[in-house]
Amino acid sequence: MVTWDNLDTLASFQNLSKTGRIDLKKVMSGENGAERVKNYSIPMAEGLVYNYAAKQVDDDVLEALVKLAEEAQLSEKFEELYNGAVINTGENRLVLHQLTRGQLGKAVVADGVDKRKFYVEQQQRIADFANKVHAGEITNAAGEKFTTVVQIGIGGSDLGPRAMYLALENWAKKNNTFKMEAKFISNVDPDDAAAVLNSVDVAHSIFVLVSKSGTTLETLTNESFVKDALKKAGLDASKHMIAVTSETSPLAKSDDYLAAFFMDDYIGGRYSSTSAVGGAVLSLAFGPDVFAQFLDGAAAEDKLSAEKDVLKNPEMLDALIGVYERNVLGYPSTAVLPYSQALNRFPAHLQQVDMESNGKSVNRFGEPVNYPTGPVIFGEPGTNGQHSFYQLLHQGTDIVPLQFVGFKNNQLDTDVVIQDSTSQQKLCANVAAQIVAFACGKEDENRNKNFEGGRPSSIIIGEQVNPKTLGALLAHFENKIMFQGFLWNVNSFDQEGVQLGKVLAKRVLAHETDGALKVFSDLLNI
Numbered sequence: 269m270v271t272w273d274n275l276d277t278l279a280s281f282q283n284l285s286k287t288g289r290i291d292l293k294k295v296m297s298g299e300n301g302a303e304r305v306k307n308y309s310i311p312m313a314e315g316l317v318y319n320y321a322a323k324q325v326d327d328d329v330l331e332a333l334v335k336l337a338e339e340a341q342l343s344e345k346f347e348e349l350y351n352g353a354v355i356n357t358g359e360n361r362l363v364l365h366q367l368t369r370g371q372l373g374k375a376v377v378a379d380g381v382d383k384r385k386f387y388v389e390q391q392q393r394i395a396d397f398a399n400k401v402h403a404g405e406i407t408n409a410a411g412e413k414f415t416t417v418v419q420i421g422i423g424g425s426d427l428g429p430r431a432m433y434l435a436l437e438n439w440a441k442k443n444n445t446f447k448m449e450a451k452f453i454s455n456v457d458p459d460d461a462a463a464v465l466n467s468v469d470v471a472h473s474i475f476v477l478v479s480k481s482g483t484t485l486e487t488l489t490n491e492s493f494v495k496d497a498l499k500k501a502g503l504d505a506s507k508h509m510i511a512v513t514s515e516t517s518p519l520a521k522s523d524d525y526l527a528a529f530f531m532d533d534y535i536g537g538r539y540s541s542t543s544a545v546g547g548a549v550l551s552l553a554f555g556p557d558v559f560a561q562f563l564d565g566a567a568a569e570d571k572l573s574a575e576k577d578v579l580k581n582p583e584m585l586d587a588l589i590g591v592y593e594r595n596v597l598g599y600p601s602t603a604v605l606p607y608s609q610a611l612n613r614f615p616a617h618l619q620q621v622d623m624e625s626n627g628k629s630v631n632r633f634g635e636p637v638n639y640p641t642g643p644v645i646f647g648e649p650g651t652n653g654q655h656s657f658y659q660l661l662h663q664g665t666d667i668v669p670l671q672f673v674g675f676k677n678n679q680l681d682t683d684v685v686i687q688d689s690t691s692q693q694k695l696c697a698n699v700a701a702q703i704v705a706f707a708c709g710k711e712d713e714n715r716n717k718n719f720e721g722g723r724p725s726s727i728i729i730g731e732q733v734n735p736k737t738l739g740a741l742l743a744h745f746e747n748k749i750m751f752q753g754f755l756w757n758v759n760s761f762d763q764e765g766v767q768l769g770k771v772l773a774k775r776v777l778a779h780e781t782d783g784a785l786k787v788f789s790d791l792l793n794i
């Protein structure tokens with residue numbers, strides 16, 4: 269039986285707070301540093317490696333973190349989750365996204381349905397549909413093949429699938445599995461939908477409407493926008509649209525769609541990339557087999573997350589170090605810095621997964637917590653970020669823990685040797701250099717040119733961004749965030765904080781405003 273206690277009530281957390289502070293500059297310099305890089309490393313799935321040599325930890329801190337993991341019952345809580353306990357207490361729901369890619373525990377039956385079977389069935393239905401589209405068996409009304417897929421959705425119904433599509437687009441082109449270009453409409457700003465529609469041939473486009481609830485105003489508005497464009501082009505919208513939603517949503521039984529595929533309330537929007545939400549667009553764009561490989565990568569990493577030995581469990585250790593940085597060292601934010609153009613939108617996706625999950629001030633029983641919870645997450649791919657916000661990261665007054673991701677190989681074969689090195693070598697050289705620069709700094713008599721160092725980072729290193737490594741990388745961060753939620757004793761699976769703005773916006777649109785809201789409405793000409 270697990271017990272859900274606040275972090276600051278745990279004796280192991282009090283002990284962790286008393287461990288000595290690590291002088292990162294010292295431990296990362298010279299031979300010491302070389303040893304740490306070799307030793308402070310955990311294999312992940314699909315050939316990835318999590319290296320935490322440049323984090324402010326030593327063997328004493330690690331020992332204290334292991335004790336914290338034990339007292340907080342992280343493994344046991346994960347076990348409860350994947351065996352179907354009601355972990356999302358705020359909404360009285362199970363949390364089952366791991367089941368979309370594998371079965372870690374016993375069969376989970378909810379609402380009379382074996383949930384793993386249900387998710388696999390949906391994946392199979394999507395695979396059949398995608399194969400028929402690719403084979404020209406499902407076509408537009410003129411019997412012509414669809415050439416483009418356009419996803420309409422927002423938040424979790426956009427960010428994950430979009431980031432995963434962008435991550436695999438070039439890989440699929442290179443590996444001859446690219447089937448259709450994908451575009452995404454998310455913002456209710458009419459310029460978003462208009463620009464996407466202007467860039468595609470609507471007569472040969474299939475639109476995927478994604479909304480778990482089927483009630484999100486932005487998504488329904490964009491659906492109408494698209495239907496209007498199809499009508500104006502003399503096309504029957506119902507022959508160009510499919511829906512991905514939950515079976516209980518208003519979209520589920522509508523005749524407006526060629527087909528409907530389902531996820532359910534046990535999969536949070538931000539955790540839905542491996543469900544039908546990511547499945548539809550990725551299977552159409554790259555083929556069902558590529559989507560299946562992506563799921564395999566995620567499943568393999570999930571298995572590692574269930575490992576009880578903390579020092580062999582990359583997600584659990586990453587989570588624990590993050591909590592140490594947030595709650596003992598007092599760092600307020602974290603940057604995610606992939607040195608890969610393919611992962612261009614990965615930080616934006618993680619921003620939602622992390623901040624919507626752990627941006628909470630009350631524990632899972634609704635009581636205020638007396639300690640900081642989720643950090644601010646931001647990031648950009650390297651080396652772009654180096655020429656932008658790294659100044660603050662190197663010399664600013666706040667210390668920002670960094671999560672680097674780097675790959676030995678690029679996805680396309682094209683590269684060029686300039687000044688004796690390839691672009692890929694330059695990319696990798698930069699990430700190695702940054703880790704050491706942040707950790708060790710550089711003394712200079714000129715204070716303006718002095719680097720204090722002592723700025724912690726970790727890195728995940730892999731061979732190449734491909735469907736399997738991408739799945740493993742996604743699962744790593746999803747599971748890290750889950751473990752942090754357990755440590756902070758918050759419910760990481762609801763998002764009540766997004767509701768108030770929605771309610772007030774509705775009032776503005778209904779002209780039911782007074783006070784400041786009325787004046788702002790007038791200023792914005794609503």
Ligand SMILES: O=P(O)(O)OC[C@H]1O[C@](O)(CO)[C@@H](O)[C@@H]1O
Nearest residue numbers: 423424425479480481484537766
């Ligand atoms: O898929 P839906 O129900 O349209 O929701 C979209 C997004 O909106 C949110 O509920 C936030 O407003 C997210 O959690 C979710 O991913």
